[in-house]
Amino acid sequence: MADADTQMLIADMAARARTASRRLAAMNSDAKHRALLAAAAAIRDASDAIVAANAEDMAAAEASGLSGALLDRLRLDAGRVEATAAGVEAVARLDDPVGKLIERVERPNGLVLTRVRIPIGVIGIIYESRPNVTADAGALCAMSGNAAILRGGSEAIRSNRAIHAALAKGLEAGGMPVDAVQLVSVTDRAAVGAMLTAEGAIDMVVPRGGKGLVARVQAEARVPVLAHLDGLNHTYIDRAADPAMARDLALNAKMRRTGICGATETLLIDRGFADPAPVLVALADAGCELRGDAEVRAIEPRVVASSAEDWDTEYLDAILSVKLVDGAADAMAHIAAHGSHHTDAIVTEDASTAERFLAEVDSAIVMWNASTQFADGGEFGLGAEIGISTGRLHARGPVALEGLTTYKWVVRGTGQARP
Amino acid sequence: MADADTQMLIADMAARARTASRRLAAMNSDAKHRALLAAAAAIRDASDAIVAANAEDMAAAEASGLSGALLDRLRLDAGRVEATAAGVEAVARLDDPVGKLIERVERPNGLVLTRVRIPIGVIGIIYESRPNVTADAGALCAMSGNAAILRGGSEAIRSNRAIHAALAKGLEAGGMPVDAVQLVSVTDRAAVGAMLTAEGAIDMVVPRGGKGLVARVQAEARVPVLAHLDGLNHTYIDRAADPAMARDLALNAKMRRTGICGATETLLIDRGFADPAPVLVALADAGCELRGDAEVRAIEPRVVASSAEDWDTEYLDAILSVKLVDGAADAMAHIAAHGSHHTDAIVTEDASTAERFLAEVDSAIVMWNASTQFADGGEFGLGAEIGISTGRLHARGPVALEGLTTYKWVVRGTGQARP
Numbered sequence: 004m005a006d007a008d009t010q011m012l013i014a015d016m017a018a019r020a021r022t023a024s025r026r027l028a029a030m031n032s033d034a035k036h037r038a039l040l041a042a043a044a045a046i047r048d049a050s051d052a053i054v055a056a057n058a059e060d061m062a063a064a065e066a067s068g069l070s071g072a073l074l075d076r077l078r079l080d081a082g083r084v085e086a087t088a089a090g091v092e093a094v095a096r097l098d099d100p101v102g103k104l105i106e107r108v109e110r111p112n113g114l115v116l117t118r119v120r121i122p123i124g125v126i127g128i129i130y131e132s133r134p135n136v137t138a139d140a141g142a143l144c145a146m147s148g149n150a151a152i153l154r155g156g157s158e159a160i161r162s163n164r165a166i167h168a169a170l171a172k173g174l175e176a177g178g179m180p181v182d183a184v185q186l187v188s189v190t191d192r193a194a195v196g197a198m199l200t201a202e203g204a205i206d207m208v209v210p211r212g213g214k215g216l217v218a219r220v221q222a223e224a225r226v227p228v229l230a231h232l233d234g235l236n237h238t239y240i241d242r243a244a245d246p247a248m249a250r251d252l253a254l255n256a257k258m259r260r261t262g263i264c265g266a267t268e269t270l271l272i273d274r275g276f277a278d279p280a281p282v283l284v285a286l287a288d289a290g291c292e293l294r295g296d297a298e299v300r301a302i303e304p305r306v307v308a309s310s311a312e313d314w315d316t317e318y319l320d321a322i323l324s325v326k327l328v329d330g331a332a333d334a335m336a337h338i339a340a341h342g343s344h345h346t347d348a349i350v351t352e353d354a355s356t357a358e359r360f361l362a363e364v365d366s367a368i369v370m371w372n373a374s375t376q377f378a379d380g381g382e383f384g385l386g387a388e389i390g391i392s393t394g395r396l397h398a399r400g401p402v403a404l405e406g407l408t409t410y411k412w413v414v415r416g417t418g419q420a421r422p
Numbered sequence: 423m424a425d426a427d428t429q430m431l432i433a434d435m436a437a438r439a440r441t442a443s444r445r446l447a448a449m450n451s452d453a454k455h456r457a458l459l460a461a462a463a464a465i466r467d468a469s470d471a472i473v474a475a476n477a478e479d480m481a482a483a484e485a486s487g488l489s490g491a492l493l494d495r496l497r498l499d500a501g502r503v504e505a506t507a508a509g510v511e512a513v514a515r516l517d518d519p520v521g522k523l524i525e526r527v528e529r530p531n532g533l534v535l536t537r538v539r540i541p542i543g544v545i546g547i548i549y550e551s552r553p554n555v556t557a558d559a560g561a562l563c564a565m566s567g568n569a570a571i572l573r574g575g576s577e578a579i580r581s582n583r584a585i586h587a588a589l590a591k592g593l594e595a596g597g598m599p600v601d602a603v604q605l606v607s608v609t610d611r612a613a614v615g616a617m618l619t620a621e622g623a624i625d626m627v628v629p630r631g632g633k634g635l636v637a638r639v640q641a642e643a644r645v646p647v648l649a650h651l652d653g654l655n656h657t658y659i660d661r662a663a664d665p666a667m668a669r670d671l672a673l674n675a676k677m678r679r680t681g682i683c684g685a686t687e688t689l690l691i692d693r694g695f696a697d698p699a700p701v702l703v704a705l706a707d708a709g710c711e712l713r714g715d716a717e718v719r720a721i722e723p724r725v726v727a728s729s730a731e732d733w734d735t736e737y738l739d740a741i742l743s744v745k746l747v748d749g750a751a752d753a754m755a756h757i758a759a760h761g762s763h764h765t766d767a768i769v770t771e772d773a774s775t776a777e778r779f780l781a782e783v784d785s786a787i788v789m790w791n792a793s794t795q796f797a798d799g800g801e802f803g804l805g806a807e808i809g810i811s812t813g814r815l816h817a818r819g820p821v822a823l824e825g826l827t828t829y830k831w832v833v834r835g836t837g838q839a840r841p
Contacts (some may be wrong), residue, residue, distance in 0.1 A: 020445040025758075025782070025784070028782075028784075029781065029782060071687070088691050092626075099712045108800070108802070108803050110803055113791055114796065114801075116803070121784075123814055123815070124814060165662075168698070194496035200739075204445075206815070207814075207815060214773050227813075227815050228645070228816075245837070247836040251837065251839055252837065252839060254839075255839035255840060256839075257489050259839070275736060297499075297601055341445075357834075361449065361832050361834075362448065363444070363447075365447075365540075365543070365828060365830075366830065367831060367835060368830070368831040368837065369830060369831070369832055369833070369835075370832075370833040370839050371832075371833065371834045371835060372532055372834070372835040372836055372838070373834075373835030373838045374720065374838065374839045374840050376836070376840040377533065377840050378834065382529070382533075382840065383527070383529075383535060383711070383740075383831070384527050384529055384535070395542055395543060395625050395626075395646075395828050396542070396625070396626060396815065396816040396828060397815040397816040397832065399828055399829055399831070400830075401831075409814050409815060409818055410818055411784075411785065411786060411787070411788060411818065411819070412786060412787040412788070412802070412819045412820075413780050413788055413789075413790075414787060414788070414789040414790070414792050414796065415780075415789075415790045415792075416789065416790060416791040416792030418664070418789055418791050418792075418794045418795070419791070419792045419793065420670055420671060420672065420673075420675075420678070420795075421674060421678055421793050421795040421796050421801065
């Protein structure tokens with residue numbers, strides 16, 4: 004398609020989404036809940052068709068030489084389709100933030116002001132590979148009363164179309180407007196550009212994918228972006244840490260899953276901590292490559308030499324940079340200089356040191372005596388997440404339904420004119 | 423200055439602001455309160471110097487042919503300096519949102535999650551003419567624990583420097599870091615561009631000024647913007663409106679002050695409303711130019727012919743477009759097509775019609791039986807405002823201290839590793 008045609012396509016989708024969003028905003032929680040259950044059922048019913056469409060995507064991806072990890076993300080089987088349907092049901096069970104009272108004030112002149120949560124309006128989701136995002140993100144938007152415009156990767160287009168067809172059919176059968184969740188059916192990249200510059204038509208864009216995608220979205224967007232950039236997370240072992248806890252948390256924070264954004268990438272160890280060797284031994288024994296300077300290598304010979312870039316590298320792999328520091332202040336200075344404001348943890352038995360760390364470290368999530376791998380909407384009790392925001396405004400950290408809402412001021416009077 | 427020098431200047435100011443913001447974030451409410459009182463006292467002490475500096479700005483502005491309204495905004499006398507100092511004291515008395523608990527969740531695994539309010543960090547304020555913004559905006563940022571970088575108009579540079587010198591001296595004497603509130607002392611426009619593109623260094627920019635300024639900021643900004651665009655507000659008189667209340671509210675909503683963003687610009691009257699003539703007569707008698715079609719002119723002969731543009735025009739003057747509509751649904755369709763999502767009001771005695779209007783009209787502020795002129799942070803009980811946001815994310819409507827904060831997740835554990 005020509006770029007102008009693509010822009011018209013997105014503008015038309017956004018206009019229909021706006022109309023749908025007005026109806027969605029007026030739906031109550033029960034009605035949205037029922038529509039999502041109908042959508043989950045429709046996805047189950049369409050399982051064979053979805054798996055068949057996915058097989059075509061897989062064949063094309065294999066032919067074009069897509070890598071093994073990407074192929075695995077793309078793959079759907081009956082079990083993954085069932086998990087996708089179950090995920091939609093989980094979203095349907097979430098507490099609906101729309102209509103919630105944030106505050107109520109009665110003014111001396113008798114005006115009653117309330118601030119109430121409402122949907123944002125039209126949300127664009129730009130994502131890669133995993134076709135289940137089509138259902139997850141669509142369900143989260145719909146449950147929070149927002150219309151969604153979904154733009155998945157071209158490698159998953161057949162899978163996305165099949166999932167979207169089932170989802171949309173179910174939502175409509177359940178009483179939602181037909182344009183509640185729309186899928187951009189063209190695969191040219193101009194569609195992403197058109198979404199990112201649709202100020203006023205699309206209210207927020209959420210990119211879900213690798214750094215390349217997120218960086219492109221942040222660079223080009225004129226629409227507000229709810230984005231997750233880096234997870235360059237630190238675990239700091241204080242002099243007052245319990246040695247066994249320090250070892251277990253460092254191991255879990257790095258090695259439980261190395262590819263998630265909550266994984267620890269740099270371990271800071273207080274020079275006053277008496278027992279650093281077992282921590283490094285446990286990590287090395289678990290197959291983690293450790294990088295540090297001569298001082299760290301003196302503790303554990305398997306540590307390899309670090310370079311300056313290590314402190315600024317999100318490995319997303321079984322690699323950990325290790326640094327000795329002089330207490331919490333030094334650790335916090337390192338985090339301020341090199342962290343990505345995502346998740347940082349302290350291990351200590353000293354409550355006052357811990358509280359200082361929690362107060363002063365400027366990250367979306369700060370933890371005391373817990374693994375950074377808990378940085379996750381599900382673990383936070385949000386039930387699901389549209390993403391983890393590393394921005395500072397609107398929503399920080401794991402974002403679920405509440406982050407997909409805004410508020411309005413409702414003023415009720417009895418004829419008050421302003422003096 | 424060369425653009426590169428200006429960029430370095432802004433980068434250096436932002437780096438110092440970031441350092442200051444860490445200290446500000448750790449200050450408690452009492453300490454911030456005391457520092458603001460010291461700043462107010464310093465502004466009072468410097469009154470003569472501020473008025474003298476302003477006289478130089480005024481002379482230069484008159485020589486360059488600045489218009490009367492702009493000259494009046496620029497002018498400072500002892501009374502206005504006293505009002506500025508009193509404004510800083512009013513901000514010092516505001517409830518401090520920093521540290522407030524938004525929610526607390528205990529997870530089944532024993533992790534205790536809290537979400538607490540923290541300052542945003544470094545706020546840029548770009549403003550025109552009124553030198554009192556230097557103190558107002560600086561005080562609001564400092565009281566909410568943010569470092570501020572202020573960039574006023576070149577026509578007010580001497581006044582702004584004098585006010586800033588007093589403010590900064592007072593804040594520092596009161597215990598705040600010297601870089602808590604900085605003023606960009608160069609007047610070249612490249613400084614605005616450098617602020618707008620300082621992603622990561624400046625966390626949010628608030629433009630305060632005319633549409634030209636706000637539009638430039640929104641077009642160029644890579645930094646998040648908290649902006650007020652148009653106030654194309656409607657008052658809708660429903661068939662069930664009390665006639666006297668309808669007349670009084672329409673008159674107040676338009677004519678109390680015509681130049682503020684909360685002024686009504688379009689009056690929608692239900693064809694089922696029995697008594698439209700007294701409303702239009704009262705407005706015309708008060709000197710308001712009324713614009714409408716033949717049907718409206720048949721009600722009141724002083725109404726002049728409207729054109730299509732009238733429905734999309736924010737007059738900020740004693741001009742009102744008037745349209746007859748078929749009930750609340752028709753009124754809401756007009757507002758959806760032409761409004762700016764700022765403030766819209768319904769006048770009716772019918773509670774169910776009113777609640778439908780309040781729920782369905784998609785504006786930052788919706789009102790029932792009240793004048794749209796109440797759209798103001800002071801009238802909302804916020805004590806002050808940094809601006810009124812017409813954006814949908816982060817903060818909507820009048821924004822005071824809470825809108826200058828964000829939050830962090832604080833997780834307290836006892837050694838939990840993620841399974």
